[in-house]
Amino acid sequence: EPEVTQTPSHQVTQMGQEVILRCVPISNHLYFYWYRQILGQKVEFLVSFYNNEISEKSEIFDDQFSVERPDGSNFTLKIRSTKLEDSAMYFCASSGPPGTSGVNEQFFGPGTRLTVL
Amino acid sequence: RKEVEQDPGPFNVPEGATVAFNCTYSNSASQSFFWYRQDCRKEPKLLMSVYSSGNEDGRFTAQLNRASQYISLLIRDSKLSDSATYLCVARYNFNKFYFGSGTKLNVKP
Numbered sequence: 001e002p003e004v005t006q007t008p009s010h011q012v013t014q015m016g017q018e019v020i021l022r023c024v025p026i027s028n029h030l031y032f033y034w035y036r037q038i039l040g041q042k043v044e045f046l047v048s049f050y051n052n053e054i055s056e057k058s059e060i061f062d063d064q065f066s067v068e069r070p071d072g073s074n075f076t077l078k079i080r081s082t083k084l085e086d087s088a089m090y091f092c093a094s095s096g097p098p099g100t101s102g103v104n105e106q107f108f109g110p111g112t113r114l115t116v117l
Numbered sequence: 118r119k120e121v122e123q124d125p126g127p128f129n130v131p132e133g134a135t136v137a138f139n140c141t142y143s144n145s146a147s148q149s150f151f152w153y154r155q156d157c158r159k160e161p162k163l164l165m166s167v168y169s170s171g172n173e174d175g176r177f178t179a180q181l182n183r184a185s186q187y188i189s190l191l192i193r194d195s196k197l198s199d200s201a202t203y204l205c206v207a208r209y210n211f212n213k214f215y216f217g218s219g220t221k222l223n224v225k226p
Contacts, residue, residue, distance in 0.1 A: 104151070
């Protein structure tokens with residue numbers, strides 16, 4: 001069964017450092033998402049991406065965050081200067097293809113746990 | 118303001134019981150709704166989409182009431198493996214999704 005993969009599974013970084021979280025969405029999906037979940041809290045939408053551009057973003061997704069699809073398979077989330085409060089589990093998800101009911105049905109990766117010290 | 122609200126539970130039920138969860142959403146422009154389950158420290162997994170006419174998938178039934186802005190999930194004949202947190206999700210605009218905080222279910226033998 002196709003699945004979304006994410007690397008690394010755990011990333012530890014110092015405050016102020018840049019991190020890049022990587023995701024490989026399901027191959028025929030065209031919509032991509034990043035979410036975060038602070039320990040014990042709800043899953044929070046960060047951004048959705050379609051056709052090589054951001055389609056929606058939340059208030060959390062400020063100038064410190066950026067997303068990129070550098071090639072045909074990877075989807076990345078960059079945090080430029082990490083803060084303590086960025087510590088969370090970051091989930092990537094994908095859905096699609098367009099024109100089908102599957103466009104709404106998101107499949108999540110296992111997450112990257114980011115710890116900012 | 119919480120976009121999607123759920124009773125956090127926990128709901129503690131015996132095996133074989135029927136249990137129902139409700140969820141309310143604040144934005145009447147919400148377009149689509151879903152139930153996900155999340156096991157401890159794992160990723161959310163889609164359980165089912167929620168259609169206006171209501172829909173059923175095996176032991177699971179989902180209902181949507183747009184007038185009252187709530188969604189429900191009914192689980193019949195609960196299994197131990199149903200123990201998880203159930204997340205209510207609403208889609209806004211083109212591709213923006215709001216998750217509720219989840220309702221925790223514990224099914225006991």
